Amino acid sequence: MxxxxxxxxxxxxxxxxxxxxxxxxxxxxxxxxxxxxxxxTLDIAKGTVYKYYKSKDELLSMVSxxxxxxxxDYFKLTVNGKEGxxxxxxxxLMSCYQYAQSYPEYFELIVYMERPEFHSQMDAYASISAExxxxxxxxxxxxxxxxxxxxxxxxxxxxYVLWGSCMGMMNFIESKRxxxxxxxxxxxxxxxxxxxxxxxSGMEA
Amino acid sequence: MxxxxxxxxxxxxxxxxxxxxxxxxxxxxxxxxxxxxxxxTLDIAKGTVYKYYKSKDELLSMVSxxxxxxxxDYFKLTVNGKEGxxxxxxxxLMSCYQYAQSYPEYFELIVYMERPEFHSQMDAYASISAExxxxxxxxxxxxxxxxxxxxxxxxxxxxYVLWGSCMGMMNFIESKRxxxxxxxxxxxxxxxxxxxxxxxSGMEA
Amino acid sequence: MxxxxxxxxxxxxxxxxxxxxxxxxxxxxxxxxxxxxxxxTLDIAKGTVYKYYKSKDELLSMVSxxxxxxxxDYFKLTVNGKEGxxxxxxxxLMSCYQYAQSYPEYFELIVYMERPEFHSQMDAYASISAExxxxxxxxxxxxxxxxxxxxxxxxxxxxYVLWGSCMGMMNFIESKRxxxxxxxxxxxxxxxxxxxxxxxSGMEA
Amino acid sequence: MxxxxxxxxxxxxxxxxxxxxxxxxxxxxxxxxxxxxxxxTLDIAKGTVYKYYKSKDELLSMVSxxxxxxxxDYFKLTVNGKEGxxxxxxxxLMSCYQYAQSYPEYFELIVYMERPEFHSQMDAYASISAExxxxxxxxxxxxxxxxxxxxxxxxxxxxYVLWGSCMGMMNFIESKRxxxxxxxxxxxxxxxxxxxxxxxSGMEA
DNA sequence: TATGAATGAGTGTTCATTCAT
DNA sequence: AATGAATGAACACTCATTCAT
Numbered sequence: 001m002x003x004x005x006x007x008x009x010x011x012x013x014x015x016x017x018x019x020x021x022x023x024x025x026x027x028x029x030x031x032x033x034x035x036x037x038x039x040x041t042l043d044i045a046k047g048t049v050y051k052y053y054k055s056k057d058e059l060l061s062m063v064s065x066x067x068x069x070x071x072x073d074y075f076k077l078t079v080n081g082k083e084g085x086x087x088x089x090x091x092x093l094m095s096c097y098q099y100a101q102s103y104p105e106y107f108e109l110i111v112y113m114e115r116p117e118f119h120s121q122m123d124a125y126a127s128i129s130a131e132x133x134x135x136x137x138x139x140x141x142x143x144x145x146x147x148x149x150x151x152x153x154x155x156x157x158x159x160y161v162l163w164g165s166c167m168g169m170m171n172f173i174e175s176k177r178x179x180x181x182x183x184x185x186x187x188x189x190x191x192x193x194x195x196x197x198x199x200x201s202g203m204e205a
Numbered sequence: 206m207x208x209x210x211x212x213x214x215x216x217x218x219x220x221x222x223x224x225x226x227x228x229x230x231x232x233x234x235x236x237x238x239x240x241x242x243x244x245x246t247l248d249i250a251k252g253t254v255y256k257y258y259k260s261k262d263e264l265l266s267m268v269s270x271x272x273x274x275x276x277x278d279y280f281k282l283t284v285n286g287k288e289g290x291x292x293x294x295x296x297x298l299m300s301c302y303q304y305a306q307s308y309p310e311y312f313e314l315i316v317y318m319e320r321p322e323f324h325s326q327m328d329a330y331a332s333i334s335a336e337x338x339x340x341x342x343x344x345x346x347x348x349x350x351x352x353x354x355x356x357x358x359x360x361x362x363x364x365y366v367l368w369g370s371c372m373g374m375m376n377f378i379e380s381k382r383x384x385x386x387x388x389x390x391x392x393x394x395x396x397x398x399x400x401x402x403x404x405x406s407g408m409e410a
Numbered sequence: 411m412x413x414x415x416x417x418x419x420x421x422x423x424x425x426x427x428x429x430x431x432x433x434x435x436x437x438x439x440x441x442x443x444x445x446x447x448x449x450x451t452l453d454i455a456k457g458t459v460y461k462y463y464k465s466k467d468e469l470l471s472m473v474s475x476x477x478x479x480x481x482x483d484y485f486k487l488t489v490n491g492k493e494g495x496x497x498x499x500x501x502x503l504m505s506c507y508q509y510a511q512s513y514p515e516y517f518e519l520i521v522y523m524e525r526p527e528f529h530s531q532m533d534a535y536a537s538i539s540a541e542x543x544x545x546x547x548x549x550x551x552x553x554x555x556x557x558x559x560x561x562x563x564x565x566x567x568x569x570y571v572l573w574g575s576c577m578g579m580m581n582f583i584e585s586k587r588x589x590x591x592x593x594x595x596x597x598x599x600x601x602x603x604x605x606x607x608x609x610x611s612g613m614e615a
Numbered sequence: 616m617x618x619x620x621x622x623x624x625x626x627x628x629x630x631x632x633x634x635x636x637x638x639x640x641x642x643x644x645x646x647x648x649x650x651x652x653x654x655x656t657l658d659i660a661k662g663t664v665y666k667y668y669k670s671k672d673e674l675l676s677m678v679s680x681x682x683x684x685x686x687x688d689y690f691k692l693t694v695n696g697k698e699g700x701x702x703x704x705x706x707x708l709m710s711c712y713q714y715a716q717s718y719p720e721y722f723e724l725i726v727y728m729e730r731p732e733f734h735s736q737m738d739a740y741a742s743i744s745a746e747x748x749x750x751x752x753x754x755x756x757x758x759x760x761x762x763x764x765x766x767x768x769x770x771x772x773x774x775y776v777l778w779g780s781c782m783g784m785m786n787f788i789e790s791k792r793x794x795x796x797x798x799x800x801x802x803x804x805x806x807x808x809x810x811x812x813x814x815x816s817g818m819e820a
Numbered sequence: 821t822a823t824g825a826a827t828g829a830g831t832g833t834t835c836a837t838t839c840a841t
Numbered sequence: 842a843a844t845g846a847a848t849g850a851a852c853a854c855t856c857a858t859t860c861a862t
Contacts, residue, residue: 013821034856045823047860056857114380153399159398160377168373172365175319194358195366202407219848239831250848252835261832423825444852455827460854530785563809570787571810578783582775585729604768605776612817628842649835660844662839671836 014052016042018062019109025063026105030112033060061125064113067106068128072135079139085148086200090138093166093196097189100170107170120143130158133159150205158203219257221247223267230268231310235317238265266330269318272311273333277340279304284344290353291405293344298371300403302394305375312375319372338364355410361409374400414429424462426452428472431447435473436515440522443470471535474523477516478538482545484509488550496610498549501574507599510580517580524577543569560615568613579605623638629667631657633677640678641720645727648675665757677738679728683743687750688818689714694754700763701815703754708781712804715785722785748774765820773818784810 020041025033035056039046053059078095079088100107113125133156140155174186208273225246230238240261244251255340258264284293305312318330345360378393429449430451435443445466449456463469489498510517523535546569553559583598637657640648643662654661668674693710694703715722728740748771755770788803 010821011315035858036856039824046825046858047823048821050858051821114376153403157396157399158403160381160396161374161403164374164377165370165400165404166373168370168371168376169366171319171373172369176365190360191365194362195370198358198363198366198407199370199403200407202403202405216845240833241831251833252849253847255833256846441817445854446852449833456853457828458826461825464854466853524786561812567806567809568813570791570806571784571813574784574787575810575814576647576779576783578781578786579776579779581729581783582779586775593848600769601772601775605780608768608773608814608817609780610814610817612813649839651835654845661837661846663842665837666842799861802845 008051010052013048014062017044017049017052017059018066021059021063022066025060025109026134029105030060030109035059058124060109061113061122064106064109064125065128067103067109068125068132070103070106071096071099071110072128072132075132075135079097083152084139084143084146086204087141088143089149089162090193090196092136092139093162093199094192096166097170097173097196099194100173102173111167111171133163136162144205147205149203153203165195165199215334218253221332222254222257222264223271226264227271230265230314234310235265235314243346259319265314266318266327269311269314269330270333272308272314273337275311276301276304276315277306277333277337280337280340289348289351291409293348294354294367294408295398295401295405297341297344298367298404299373299397302375302378302397302401305379309379312379316372316376324392334385338368341367349410352410354408358408367404370400370404423458426470427459427462428476430485431469431473432476435470435519440470440519445469468532470519471523471532474516474519474535475538476544477513477519478535480513480516481506481509481520482538483540485542485545494553494556495612496553498553499559499572499613500603500606500610502546502549503572503579503609504602506576507580507583507602507606510584514584517584521577521581539594543573546572554615557615559613563613572609575609625667632664632674633681636674636678637681638696640675640724643743644720645675645723650674673737673739675724676728676737679721679724679740680743682718682724683740683747685718685721686711686714686725687747690747690750699758699761701758701819703758704764704777704818705808705811705815706733707751707754708777708814709807711781712785712788712807712811715789719789726786736809742753747779759820763819764818768818777814780810780814787817 017038020038021033024037024041028037033056035046035049039049049059053062074095075092078091079163080139082088082091113122137155140149140153140158143149144151144153144155169192173191222243225243226238229242229246233242239260240251240254243254243264246360254264258267280297283296287293287296318327341364342360345354345363346357348354349356349358349360374397378396427448431443434447434451434591438447443466445456445459448469449459453547459469463472484505485502488501492498492501523532543566547565550559550565550568554561554563554565579602583601632653635653636648639652639656648671650661650664653674654664664674668677689710690707693706697703697706702748728737751774752770755764755768755773758764759766759768759770784807788806
């Protein structure tokens, strides 16, 4: 038993567990993530984890908040202070690619959280997810008012389109590493750039 | 042991097993699919299945061939005899949505087969997968020659963009059934139509 | 579920499992040993066994520690307080025979543990194994200093010779029970005595 | 189905199967040997193998005849035309080591055949085994008459001692590759030479 | 609040042997 | 004599979750 780790404040304990879960995630990925590893990392009892988080998935959803927050930062950095227009849409999609490359485990986690089989409520995840949605939606609205994006498009709809298709593209790139041999003819970056370009130009006013 | 099912011809048995696997798939989905269920469905010995298919995943890959072939049919039906242009691209994407709605378990299976973790060769899957890729690629080339699609786009690249992003959109729609409550504000059909429209118009010459 | 067996202390449980494994071993032998039998014997959950021992082989290695420790005791009893010389070497080899007769399952287990296919670390086994090696080596050195054993022989080398050849002899005796019918012409005891005598006299100073 | 392989004479078929079994053995070793592989190698039906050999082990015992015959050749080559005496005993043991190094799969097979668990009769194996026994026994008798080997030793007993202990030594060398780290301090050849030397000198008149 | 031992259903895979044709 | 499809028992190992202390 670790020294000095007993009886932390509720909040400290929560954070401690999430940080440990994050550590484990980075080491083994979502698909090999186990509560046992978290417990071993912290040297606390398994029951303690379940005191704070109802299930493994709820704990993972807490980690995914960090992941999504980081992604939101990527989006903000991409959009702020830059010229807007459809070009900014393309830039956001590219930054999503960059994110997936830099934090593959986080990306994998997000994919995991987005799976239909995910029955639980996962309010926390939903909340930050909504924040991202809002950010993108707002950005689109703004651009529409500036006249750079087609005003007939519903911002929320477009946001979902961007999110869904982008996740799919990232996933495709990952999986094709093993499957299609001649995928190398096409540079990953070129692929994602083409994707982003098509979507962006399709949105132009 | 069922009567009259012994000593089928090799081909019959192969088909029988794949059909049973398909049946099981429709009932429980990929993620709960087990060889035991297939065996129980047919009332044959487990070893028999492994005589014909080396592993669970190889068997699933045989089922996925049916799934992909069906999807290819959807694409062909959509494209043939219709006016072409970017409009035909949109139609293909919409037909993909239709497919995912009609055969959710098949769609789920395809997603499963596309996972990076899928190490095995799965030649059969790769083959039909390539067939679909070819079909789409050829269609795009044709349209480019007709002047309806931007000639600067590489057909293969675009094909991958369509496939990856489309899979992502289907996935998104599926997952949002459980997650975001207010996704209902947006009609699924509207969402996919917007996605397809954006991409298609982005590809116009 | 057995009553009163829940929540033993960690050490108790460990011992309990090893004892049960030992029991199973005595009943069916190494080659038919299964975790399921251990679990059934104790009426505990399978997972419990795997909480304490990473694998079937690790559990077996714990049992083999008992087996080897017992063998070491045989050696010690044989050597201590007796006249030394090459005669003591012969006595050790004979005691090894006695051991194999008295604990055939243990002997079989040791053979199992010595197999090249045994990849895992099995530190525990290696440790007690080394202890035996040391004991014999030390005994040989001592006798060499007393001038009863040929000083040109390397103690460690001789130890390995004794171990390897002795294991072979035990094995031979076991196997010939089934194979060569007329082995009975030769008394087992005579056989092992001859073996031990030859080796011992070969080692004399 | 291979062409021209149907309806061979009984003897030809028997030989053909044993040769195929030998081939498989060399490729995968006893522990991974399966009837399926033999059948695949020959492209004949499984049932055919069982027509000629009652069990997998009986087939293996036929292969082991080749293995033992080869070993007997090694012994004969070692003994014939050389100076005799205890020295020839040492030479035989060394040639056994050489054999195990040159034909590890054969050696492994012999070990397999010698296991106590081997219930079947395996007459064929017993027969060639007896031939080797006889050869060694005769050699020992001869040397005893020449006065180089202690006449009080029973030739058959000594033969068994040589066989059993030698098998054990070979086995030991194999297994220690993985287990005892410092076994490298001792050269394999030195180990076996020491063993052979001890036994041989113990037998001297 | 924290513990942590215990649970136990779940599953993919192997292969020697049989027997109806 | 040859076939070869079918058998089916066997087994190691996982891990999210619970609950008595």
